[in-house]
Amino acid sequence: MSGLAYVISLFFQLVLHLSPAHASLGLAPVMVGIIAASIVCRPLLDCPRPTACRPRLSTTLVGTIGLWLTVLAKGTSVSPWLAAPSLLVLGIGMGACFSSIYEVALGDVAKHEAGSSGQWGSLAPVQQLAREKAIGLSHRHHCLLRHPA
Numbered sequence: 001m002s003g004l005a006y007v008i009s010l011f012f013q014l015v016l017h018l019s020p021a022h023a024s025l026g027l028a029p030v031m032v033g034i035i036a037a038s039i040v041c042r043p044l045l046d047c048p049r050p051t052a053c054r055p056r057l058s059t060t061l062v063g064t065i066g067l068w069l070t071v072l073a074k075g076t077s078v079s080p081w082l083a084a085p086s087l088l089v090l091g092i093g094m095g096a097c098f099s100s101i102y103e104v105a106l107g108d109v110a111k112h113e114a115g116s117s118g119q120w121g122s123l124a125p126v127q128q129l130a131r132e133k134a135i136g137l138s139h140r141h142h143c144l145l146r147h148p149a
Contacts, residue, residue, distance in 0.1 A: 004064070005030060008087070015076055026080030026087075033063075033091020034098065041096045056096035063090025 005027060012023035041056070066086035071078050080087075 008067070012080060016078070018080070026083070029084045029087040030091035030094070033088045034095035037092045037095025038098055056093060059096060060090060060093030063087070063093050
């Protein structure tokens with residue numbers, strides 16, 4: 001998810017030619033959605049189970065598809081204001097997932113099986129690896145588009 005936010009920021013800066021400050025303001029709806037959904041969804045963790053994540057992940061998917069369709073329809077004439085509704089839905093889905101994904105992913109893992117950093121010790125390195133892989137792939141794709149072999 002952080003890789004997607006990185007790619008959106010690059011899109012705002014490299015394609016729409018926004019300054020870094022304006023690009024970060026364009027991502028504000030994502031952050032507002034994450035904060036609001038995290039606060040609302042945290043009390044719903046009484047019964048963490050995999051089926052509880054489906055609507056939350058679906059919300060993230062709807063926001064992503066909405067953003068993709070917005071960019072597909074408007075192309076490079078899209079503005080951050082036009083993308084704001086999709087970014088807000090994307091942020092709501094992300095925030096809803098943040099509050100429960102750790103409980104669902106590692107709910108049955110005993111502390112002695114998780115690693116030396118406690119119950120969440122094994123998830124942090126995998127999460128960092130996935131984020132760095134997404135960033136690396138986006139850079140590779142960007143370089144191939146700018147400088148075809």
